[in-house]
Amino acid sequence: MRILFLSLAIVLADQISKLLVKGFRIPLLGINHEGMHLYETRNVIGEFFRITFIENPGMAFGIDFGEGSKLFLTLFSLAASVGIIYYIYKVRDQIFVLRFSLALILGGAIGNLIDRMFYGVIYNEGAFLYGKVVDFFDVDFFNVTILGNSYDRWPIFNIADFSVTIGVLLLLIFYNKISKSEEELKKQNQSDAAESELSYGENSSEDHEIAIGKNENNTSNDSLKANGKYSNREESKI
Secondary structure, three states: OOOOOHHHHEEEEHHHHHHHHOOOEHHHOOOOEEOOOOOEEEEEEOOOOOEEEEEEOOHHHHHHOHHHHHHHHHHHHHHHHHHHHHHHHHOOOHHHHHHHHHHHHHHHHHHHHHHHHHHHHHOOOOOOOOOEEEEEEEEEEEEEEOOEEEEEEEEHHHOOHHHHHHHHHHHHHHHHHHHHHHHHHHHHHHHHHHHHHHHHHHHHHHHHHHHHHHHHHHHHHHHHHHHHHHHHHHHHHO
């Protein structure tokens, strides 16, 4: 499906940006990109927008439930990605905003899933399925205190996190429109099914009438043949 190309584009953009921040090597091609040091910060728009390299073992925006949650988060992300792909196929006839939102969420989910599945092995930092997610967008935020904790900057995130967030927001914003579209499609499917059954019934009636007509014609022909044979016999007797 064409909408899945959006998910692929998000995955590519997410992974390329992470590799540029974290660094990578391709010895066969003689490529060695150093990247940034962990916790290094580089100003882009003064203090308002910075690139700060951190690694997140937990969920999006730095939410961490501890070391023991890594495997669960990886497997959950994998299952969620498969489920979203199936759902995108299921709603392929729905309005564009629904499919667009799901494609954003899918692209973000797969982007972070790749980190969790493979980065530990690629960078010799952990086992398969136990990698850490690379985050780097660091944006200023007004001072706020939540449950006794003070925050003056938005939690550091990446393209995948941003994509998932936008996808979820679109689903919430257009929820009524999406629900209305689903109801209309359901009614249309029911109407098509009813028309199909009616058409089938009409065709069956026509076939039945044709069959009756054929039987009547056959009976008439048989009667004519029988009468002809009887007449011939009478003539031969005379």
